[in-house]
Amino acid sequence: MRIILKGSKVKSKLTEKVEKISGQNIFACYQCGKCSAGCPMIDSMDYMPNQAMKLLQMGAAEEIINSKTMWMCASCHTCSVRCPRDIDLSAVMEALRLIYLRTNVNKVEPSQIPEEELKDLPQIALVCNFRKMTR
C-alpha cells in the first residue's frame, strides 16, 4: 500500500471531524504504542490503535474508515487511561464509528416498522437500532 501525501490530504476533513467530535488533538500522539500494548482486542484488529492514530495524522481517511479496528474496539478505555499524552483514544474510536454511520444510508426506516413489532420491541433496542442503523 502506498500513501501519497500532500498538504491538502494531511489537513483532511476527516481528521478535522474526528478531532471536533472527540475533542482530542490527533497530532498530540507521539506513537509510543502504549495503547496498542494494552488493548484487549488487538488480536482482532487489522490496524493497531496507534497505527490508526498515525493514519489519521497522515489524513489517510479511507484506510482507517474501511478498517476493522474501530469496530473491534470494546470501548474499555484502557488506552485512554494509559496514554502518556492524555489522549482519549476511546473517544477517537467512537468518533470514527459515528462518522462512518453518518455517511451511510438508513439501514432501518423507522416509519416502515410494523406497529405490532413496535409494541413488542423493548424501547432500548429500538433506540439502539436507530442510533446504529439510521442516519
Added chain:
Amino acid sequence: MKRIGVFVCHCGINIAGTLDINKIIHRISNYPGVAHAEHYEYMCSDPGQNIVRDTIKDQYLDGIVVAACSPTLHETTFRNAAKDADMNPYMVEIANIREYCSWVHRDRPEDATEKAIRIIRTAVEKVRRNESLYPVKIPVFHKCLVIGAGISGIQAALDVANAGFEVILVEKSPTIGGRMAQLSETFPTLDCSQCILTPKMVEVSRHPKIRLMAYSEVKEVTGSIGNFHVKILKKPTYVDTDKCNLCGECVNVCPIIIPSEFDRGMSMRKAIYMPFPQAVPSTYCLDEANCLGLNPLRCSKCQDVCEPGAINYDMKPEIIEEDVGAIIVATGYDLYHKEALTEYGLGIYEDVIDGLQFERLLSASGPTSGEIHRPSDGEVPKDVVFIQCAGSRDEKHNPYCSKVCCMYTAKHAMLYKHRVPDGQAYIFYIDIRSAGKDYEEFVQRAMEEDRILYLRGKVSKVFKEGEKLVVWGVDTLTGQKVEVLADLVVLATAIVPRAATPEIVNKLKIAADGNGFLKEAHPKLRPVESLTSGIFLAGAAQSPKDIPDAVSQGSGSASKAIGILSQKKLQHDPTITDVEEIACGGCGICISVCPYTALSMDDRRNVVLVNDVLCEGCGTCAAACPSGAAELRNYTNRQVREMICAALSKV
C-alpha cells in the same frame, strides 16, 4: 641497603578473591631488601593511606611498593601519602596486580598468585634503584591563544580576559561569530540568534584584554605548556580599518558578483564585501581570490570611489609572533559535503537545500528577510519535507549522531509553519533525540500545536516530477510506503569537522578521533583537555554540539587555561631523559625519534641536549640510543635489567 615496604591491597574481592594474599605477604617479606610487608582491604581508603604513612615513619622505610590497581588510578594518592611521611614521592612504585593479574586470571588463582609475587618483585627491584626526584619548574607566559571565534571561542576568550589575562583571538574569516551568526532563531526558546550573539561579539571587540585578529590563521606552534610560541599569519584585507568610514561605496561599484559564503549561496556578494551588517571587526574585506586583480590598471573602481582613501592595494600579509601559556582550540564545524548526498538531490535540484541554507531563508537579516521563498522560482513552498540524519548515523557516510539536527529540524518546521500557516511540514526521522532542558517539550509543541507530520523512516530518494519534488519514504509505524509531493526539501546534513582540522591537529600536535573531530584526553573525566598539556578544546570541533554545550565547553576550557595562566611557575614531571655526555656519540638517532622535539644537538661539543620542559618521558630516545647514553630517570637500563631478572628468576 634500602629498606623497602610492600603494601598489598585486597581491593575487596577484586584482588583478594583471586589471589592468596597471605601467601604473597609471606613470600615477599622474605625477599631481599623488603623490610616490611602488609595488607589491607582498601589501601586507597583513608585508613589504608594512614597505614602507608605511619609505616613509612615507624619502619624508617626508604621506598615503598603498593601492590594494587593500575598506577593511572592511585599512583598520585600514594605518592602524596609518602610525601606526607617525608618520603620523596618518586620512591613510590605501584605493582599492578589487579588489571595485570587478578582480573585476567580469575580461573587460575594459584598461578595468578605466583605472577603477582613476580610483579611485586619487579617493582621492589625498581624502587631499590630509584632516585629522589624533584619536579621541573617551568616559567609561564600569562597570555592565552584562542583559535576560532565562534560562540565557543568567543565565550572562552571573554572568560579568560575577564579573569585578567591577555587573550589573542584568531579567526580565519573576516568576521567573528562563526556558525551562530548564520542561524535565524535558536531552539527551544526561539530567540533571535544574532540578537543574543552580537552583544558578545561587540564585547570581544571592545575588551581591553582581547587582541582580536580576524582574517588570520595560526601558521606554526612550537613549545609546550606555559611556553608556546605561535606564528600567526594576518592576511591582508586591503582596507585600512582606521580610515574606512563604512560608506559602502566600494561595494556598489565592484563589478564582481559571486555567491555569498555567509548566506551559503542563497545570495550574491561582491569581491569587496562585509559578510553581514553586524560583522566584527566592522570593516570591508577585499577578497583577493575573486578580485579582478590588485592592479590599478585592471580595475581600481573601489579605490577610485573611496573618499577617505582606505583601500590600499599594497597591503602585505604579516606574520605576527606571540608567546602564550595556553591554547584553546575552537575551530568549529562544517556541513557534510553536498556531493555525498545526491541520493536526496542535494546539489542536483535547486530546491533541495541544507539546514544552514534554510536558516538563512528563515533569518530576518537573510536574503529573503525571513520570508520563505524557494530558490528555484521564488514561490512560497506549500509542502516542505525535512529529512533528518542526512549523512549521519549511516555507515556509508558518518556513523555518529550529529546531535543537534532533531532539535533544529523541529525548529525549522515550526518556524516554517509560523511563516506559512497554510503550508504543511513533514519530517522524516529515525529517532527523535531531544535530550536537553526544555527540548522534549519543544518537539511536542511542534507536533501538537504546529501539527507537523513526523514520519518514522528514512527517505530512499528524492527526484523531480514536473513541478514537484517526489520524496520516497516510509512510515515504519504503520508499515506504509509514503510518497510526498514536495515544493522544497531541507536536509539535516551531518556535522563534520572543519576541512582544515587535520592541519590544526598537525600544527598543535594534538590528536583527532576516528571521525576527524579533536580528541579529548578522557571522554568523561577530561572532556575539555586535549592529549597535549596546555591545549584545550571547545565547541563543535571536539564533537557536534548545540549552543549551550558549546558555551559550557568554552567556559570549561577557559577555566582550565586560567588554571595554568594564574600560576607563577608550572611543575613538570621529572621522570624525563638524561643524556650522559661522556657516553653520547652525537649520532643524533634520538633526535630523529623524539616525538616532542625535546632533543637538540650541541654542535660545538657534539652531544645531545635535553629540553626538560618539552621532554614527556616517553623513553623512545633511551630505547633508540646505541650507546646507552640516553636514559630515562628512574627507568635506567640497569633498573629495567634487574626488573626483568626479578620477573624471570625462580619464585
